[in-house]
Amino acid sequence: SVEQTDVALALQAYSLAVQETAHPDALRAFNSASVEQAKEMIAACVALPEWQQSLVAGRPYVSLGALLEKAAALSERWQLSELESALQAHPRIGDKPKGLSAESSFSRQEQASVNGHDAALRQALAQGNADYEARFGRVFLIRAKGRSGEKILANLNQRLKNSDADEIQEALRQLRQITQLRLQGVFAR
């Protein structure tokens, strides 16, 4: 869809900008860390140990771009089982997590644009989440960064009409975007 193309272009531009601003010391630290330490650095990007292990095994990366490309290539393999595993670490939209973990702080940042003060919107999102879970049997996942609560609610209601197969692929696309953005967040410090 047009929206997806615009988003893909915007994400690409964002990714290029991040690569320019990335401080090489984070990449250097990642390349030279032990396997355990390197895994720790990227663990909050997505709760999939195999993906973490494979990304770490691909070191050393000559650039952030090369690392992001490898991460994206690895995430192309994901199917329903990876989606369901990863969802354990993603709070519902609107349920801003209180936890102190790295995942929780990523989720809070990502959901910052979901206006928590609008009671009607909060209620509509809670209802939408319930409808989605009744329909598909798992939590609704969307790349929340940069999206308003209204946009998220519209996206949710649109996706309720998807077939099971189409919605699995859409949720995986969202998971890939979240993971890439978090990875950029780790290395763009």
Ligand SMILES: NC(=O)NC1=NC(=O)NC1=O
């Ligand atoms: N259910 C969700 O979509 N959760 C999330 N989306 C994000 O972008 N971060 C989350 O934690």
